[in-house]
Amino acid sequence: MPPDLLIVRTLIVQFFVLRDGESLYLIDTGFIGGKRALHAALLVRGWDALPIRGILLTHGHLDHVRNAPALAARHGAWIAGPERDLEHYEGRACYSGLGRVAGVAEWVGRRLLRQPAFRPDRLLNDGDEIPVWDGLRVVALPGHTHGHCGYYSARHRLLFSGDLFATFGLGPQIAPAYLNQDNAEARRSIHRALELPLEGVLPCHANQAAPALQLEYLRALATP
Ligand SMILES: [Zn+2]
Incomplete structure (x- = not known):
């Protein structure tokens, strides 16, 4: 695992802290308990005094963006997310077919938790480059949601794969x-991800296996 990467684990979902010099950046923000888990993980790593910039x-x-508005406000951090998921951040996403089950869960969760609608400071599209961690590339991996994306680090040949698989x-x-x-579309996105030069992947709903083994799992899922 790269030393400038920290995985914050909570009960149902994990998210990631990237250290870039004296600044920190998050990939996703977890769900209930995420802020406390983040604080604890930063203390253990000795990164708690470093600013979260993005x-x-x-x-x-919701289980990925739940803490984004509060953390952004507290740390003065920017938020960037895929443009095609704007309807989700703004709490007006539409689901069809079986996906309506997720839609109902989101609707109920947002109201129970009083989740604020928000608009990311930067809206991302496929191929966008983020000047963080020696460069992260936005890789559109739609299907799970229309905007769902991964973040690819060429330096580490590592893909943060969101909910592409679990x-x-x-x-x-x-x-x-x-x-x-x-x-x-979700199945096509698995093949798209595997076209990248990869040594590892990091899903958000994952067991504790190393990124290289997670990649083996993904390859197995792609083979019929
Ligand atoms: Zn999801």
Whole structure:
């Protein structure tokens, strides 16, 4: 694992802290308990005095963006996320077919948690380059949501793969149909991800296996 990477684990989802010089950047922000877990993880790593300057979002689901507005406000950090998930950040996403199950869960969760609508400071599209961590490239991996993306580090040949697939609980799996906005597209995105020169991937719903093994799981899912 790169020494300038910290994984913040919570019960159902994990997210990532990247250290770039004396600044920190987050990829996703977790769900309930995420802020406390972040604080604890930063203390253990000795990074707690470093400023969080930016937050990158893989998609607009509540278990990834829950803490983004509060953390951005507290740290004066910018938020960047895929443009095609704007409807999610703004709490007006539409789901069709089986995906309506996720839509209802989001609707209920947002109201129970009084999730504020927000608009990222920067809206991202496929191929955009983020000048963080020696460069992160936005890789559109749609299907789970229309805007769902990964962040690719060429330096580490590492892909932060969001919810492209998951490896916790029942083992490696593609997100079930009722959690995706477009299932066929989600499957195509797995092949798109595997076209990158990769040594590892880091999903957000994952067991504790190293990125190289997560990549093996993904390759196995792609083989019929
Ligand atoms: Zn999701």
